[in-house]
Each structure stands twice: as C-alpha cells, then as structure tokens.
Amino acid sequence: xxxxxxxxxxxxxxxQAFAELVQRYQAKVAGTxxxxxxKSAEADDVAQEVFIRFYQALPNxxxxxxxxxxxxxxxxxxSLNALKRRRRLLFAPANENEPGAETATSVxxxxxxxxxxxxxLAPKLRAVAVLRLIEGYSTEETAAIxxxxxxxxxxxxxxxxxxxxAFLTPFLEEDx
Amino acid sequence: MNxxxxxxxxxxxxxxxxxxxxxxxxxxLAASAELRAEKGRFANTAQMIAARADRSVQxxxxxxxxxxxxxxxxxxxxxxxxxxxxxxRVAIAGAALxxxxxxxxxxxxxxxSLAAALGMPPLSLTTVWQMDILSEEQxx
Numbered sequence: 001x002x003x004x005x006x007x008x009x010x011x012x013x014x015x016q017a018f019a020e021l022v023q024r025y026q027a028k029v030a031g032t033x034x035x036x037x038x039k040s041a042e043a044d045d046v047a048q049e050v051f052i053r054f055y056q057a058l059p060n061x062x063x064x065x066x067x068x069x070x071x072x073x074x075x076x077x078x079s080l081n082a083l084k085r086r087r088r089l090l091f092a093p094a095n096e097n098e099p100g101a102e103t104a105t106s107v108x109x110x111x112x113x114x115x116x117x118x119x120x121l122a123p124k125l126r127a128v129a130v131l132r133l134i135e136g137y138s139t140e141e142t143a144a145i146x147x148x149x150x151x152x153x154x155x156x157x158x159x160x161x162x163x164x165x166a167f168l169t170p171f172l173e174e175d176x
Numbered sequence: 177m178n179x180x181x182x183x184x185x186x187x188x189x190x191x192x193x194x195x196x197x198x199x200x201x202x203x204x205l206a207a208s209a210e211l212r213a214e215k216g217r218f219a220n221t222a223q224m225i226a227a228r229a230d231r232s233v234q235x236x237x238x239x240x241x242x243x244x245x246x247x248x249x250x251x252x253x254x255x256x257x258x259x260x261x262x263x264x265r266v267a268i269a270g271a272a273l274x275x276x277x278x279x280x281x282x283x284x285x286x287x288x289s290l291a292a293a294l295g296m297p298p299l300s301l302t303t304v305w306q307m308d309i310l311s312e313e314q315x316x
Binding site: 015018019022023026027028030031034035039041044047048051052055110111113114115117118129132133134136139153154157158161162164165168169171172 | 183186187189190191217218220221222224225226228229230231232233234237238239240241242244245248
C-alpha cells in the first residue's frame with residue numbers, strides 16, 4: 001500500500017493504517033532525532049511527539065512535501081526545541097583510562113563515537129550534518145527543510161565537516 | 177596545504193563546481209598526495225557517520241505511540257464532558273436567578289421593560305442631568 005493510501009485511511013481513523021505509517025518511518029525519524037539528541041529516553045519522547053503531532057495534523061496534511069521530508073522537518077524542529085531546553089550534554093567524552101577504550105572497534109562503540117562527534121557540534125551545525133550526512137538530503141533540500149539560504153547551509157556544512165573530520169580521524173586511523 | 181584548494185575540496189562535497197573549478201581541483205588532487213589524503217579523510221568521515229547512524233527506536237515504539245494517542249483522545253473526551261457538565265449547571269443556575277430577579281417585577285402591574293424589571297425609574301433628560309451622567313466637559 002502506498003503512503004497516500006495509508007494516509008487516506010489513517011485520516012479516516014484507521015488506527016492500523018496509522019500504525020503502518022509509524023512502522024514505515026520510525027527508523028528515518030529515529031536517525032534524525034538520535035543524530036540530534038543522542039540515543040536516549042528524551043530522544044524516544046521526541047520521536048513519539050513527532051508521530052503524535054503528525055496524527056493531529058493528519059486532517060490538514062495536503063501532501064505538499066513527501067511524507068518522509070515532512071516528518072524529518074518536524075523531527076529537526078522538535079529536536080532543536082529539545083536542545084534549547086537541555087542544560088547539559090548527554091554524552092560525556094570517552095574516558096581514556098577505561099579498559100578497552102583504546103581498541104574501540106565494535107559497531108556499538110563506533111555508533112557511540114559518531115553520536116559523540118555529532119554532539120560536539122552546535123545545534124545549527126548538527127542539523128545540517130544530520131540532514132546531509134545521515135539522511136542523505138542534498139544541500140538544497142537541507143536548506144529548504146531548515147528554512148535557511150543555500151549559502152548558509154553550505155557554510156555550515158563546510159564547518160561541520162571540518163569539525164567532524166577532526167574528531168573522527170583518529171578513530172578512522174585505528175581501523176587501518 | 178593551499179587553503180583555497182582546501183576550501184574548493186570542501187565545496188566539492190556539497191555543491192556542483194564550475195567546469196574550471198572542477199578542473200583546478202582535479203589537477204591539484206593529481207599533483208598533491210596531501211590533498212588526496214585530505215579528501216580521503218573527509219570522505220571516510222562522512223561514510224562513517226552515514227554507516228553508524230543510529231536508527232533504532234526503543235521496543236514497541238509504534239504501540240507506545242498508539243497508546244499515547246488513545247490516552248490523549250480519552251482525556252479530550254473527559255475534558256469536553258466536564259465542560260458540558262459545568263456549563264449546563266451554570267446555564268440552569270443563571271436562568272433560575274434571572275427568573276427570581278425579574279419575575280416579581282414582571283408579575284406586579286408594571287410596564288414590560290428592562291427598566292421596570294430592574295426596578296429603575298423611567299429615564300428622562302431631566303433625570304439624566306440630575307444623575308450627573310454627562311460631565312461638564314461634554315456639554316455643548
């Protein structure tokens with residue numbers, strides 16, 4: 001069933017159709033929110049909020065944007081709001097004295113390293129990095145989702161790439 | 177490393193370079209191992225981030241979303257019912273009060289008017305002046 005068909009059914013109070021939409025897009029939304037906030041209970045709450053607001057907006061959803069893009073935009077906005085409310089970083093820097101820390105090769109550890117790298121970025125830089133590098137949007141799409149000029153998106157991406165490279169290069173070299 | 181070339185390299189990841197810029201970058205990459213290594217580091221960083229992005233959700237995510245929606249709908253129904261309950265009582269009490277206040281006036285042999293119902297004397301221009309409704313500043 002296409003998104004359009006599921007949307008029509010969900011708008012007509014078909015809970016099964018809405019659940020199907022949630023299943024279809026939860027990974028995409030989670031990728032955006034986890035990238036912005038780090039994997040946490042807060043990220044889970046924000047992800048739920050995305051779909052609850054989407055449910056409330058169903059009668060007014062006209063399909064001007066693709067559903068994935070619509071949900072991603074909402075995820076970014078709610079994540080930026082959450083970051084404003086936040087008072088402390090979720091991830092502390094890795095303790096070099098922890099046993100095994102110098103041989104971080106497992107997938108889980110790499111995920112945490114990437115999460116930590118993203119958390120080093122200011123929210124505005126993090127948003128462009130998540131949209132471009134994780135969600136795979138073009139620069140133009142990234143600028144459109146964030147409501148910023150293309151030039152601003154480009155300069156933020158340039159700065160974000162440099163910061164991420166500086167943070168992650170030691171871990172890339174470990175893998176060789 | 178030439179900063180101009182470095183910036184050109186960075187831009188090449190996120191925007192289409194002009195033909196002349198593209199040619200400049202390709203010549204520089206061919207000539208510089210350092211620039212090639214830098215390009216590799218940027219590309220590997222982006223690849224690592226894309227490959228290691230965490231797209232997982234907590235267990236039973238869709239079910240929990242549904243549960244919250246159902247709870248929200250139940251709360252809205254309860255709230256609407258509570259408002260209806262309160263409004264009905266206020267409306268009935270208000271109507272009863274009006275009847276109590278106005279009824280005796282209307283039953284006594286008085287003209288059927290708001291002034292009579294409220295027990296106010298009929299107003300005339302003289303009465304108004306006497307009540308000092310118009311201030312002296314507003315006098316023509």
